[in-house]
Amino acid sequence: MTHVIKRQIERTGMTQQRIAQLALTTKSNVSMIMHGQRNISSDTYKALATNSNDGVFVTDVLNEFSEGFSTPTHSDRVYYDHPGLIKDQLIVEMYEAIESLKNCNFTKRSEFMSKDEKENVLETMSECKDVLFQGQMFLNKTCEHIQQNPRDVAKAHEQKLKMERRI
Template sequence: MTHVIQRQIERSGTTQQSIAITALTTKSNVSMMMKGERNISSDTYRALATNSNDGVFVTDTLNEFSDGFSTPAHSDRVYYDHPGLVKQQLIKEMKEAINALEHCDFLKRPEFMSREEKEEIVRTMTECEDVLFQGQMFLNTTCKHIKKNQRDLTKAFEQKLKMERRI
C-alpha cells in the first residue's frame, strides 16, 4: 500500500493530511504506513476505497487489499472508465479475437469435428462476444464523455451511408 499512497500523492498532488481524512485516520498514521512502519487495517482499506472519489486510487486500493485478486487501474493519467482505457481494452480484446480466429478451423462439418475442435470454436465465439461487449462499452463511454446521444450518431451515420449510395 506504500507505493499506492505515494503514487496517489505524486499523481494527484494530494497531501498526507487529505489521505488521512479519506482513510479516517491521522496524518502520522499515513506517514507511518508509507514508511512501512505500520500495518494497514481492513477498516483503513475500506475507508480509502469508499471515501475517495478518485477511480484510479480506489481501484489500486482494492487491488492492494485483495492481494492482487482485483484489477489494478490501467493508467494513472485517466480515470478508470475513460474512453481511452476502454479503447485499450477493446484493442486487446480484438487482438485476442483475431488470434482465436486465425487458429480456429471451420473447414469440417460439425458432425465430423472432435470435441477439442468444437471447444476451439466456442472459445473463438466467446472472444468475438468480448469484442462486441467492449465495443459497446467504448461507444457508451465515448458518447457520455463527449456528451453526444448515441442515437444521433447512428442517424448521422445512416444518412452518410444513404448519401454514399446515391453517389
C-alpha cells in the same frame, strides 16, 4: 495484495510506514503482507480503501478485495471509464480476437469437430463478444464525453450506409 502495495510504492514513492498508517496497522505488518508472510484482513482492506485519497490505489485495493469483481485501474493518466482508456481496452480486445480468429479452424462441420476444436470456436466467439462489448462501451462513453446523442450518431451512420449503397 502484494503487487498492489508494491505498485503503489513504485508509482507514488509512498513508504511502508505511510501505507501502514492508511491501513491502521504497523509497518512490520505491511512488510509481512508484502512478502507473503501474512494474509491481509478485511479490516485492513477497508482501512486502505477508505483512508486513501488516491483513486488509483483505492480502485486497485477494491479490485483485489473483490477478487476481480470490480474494475481495476488500467491507467494512471485517465479515469477508468474515460473514452481514451476504453479505446485502449478495445484495441487490446481486437488484437486478442484477431489472434483467436487466426487460430480457429472452421473447416469441419460441427458434428465432426473434437471437443478441443469446439472449445476453440467458443473461445473465439467469446473474444468477438468482448470486442462488441468494448466497442459499445466506447461509443456510449465517447458520446457522453463529447455530449453527443447516441441516436444522432446512429442516424448519421444509417445515412452514410444509404449513400454508399446508392453509389
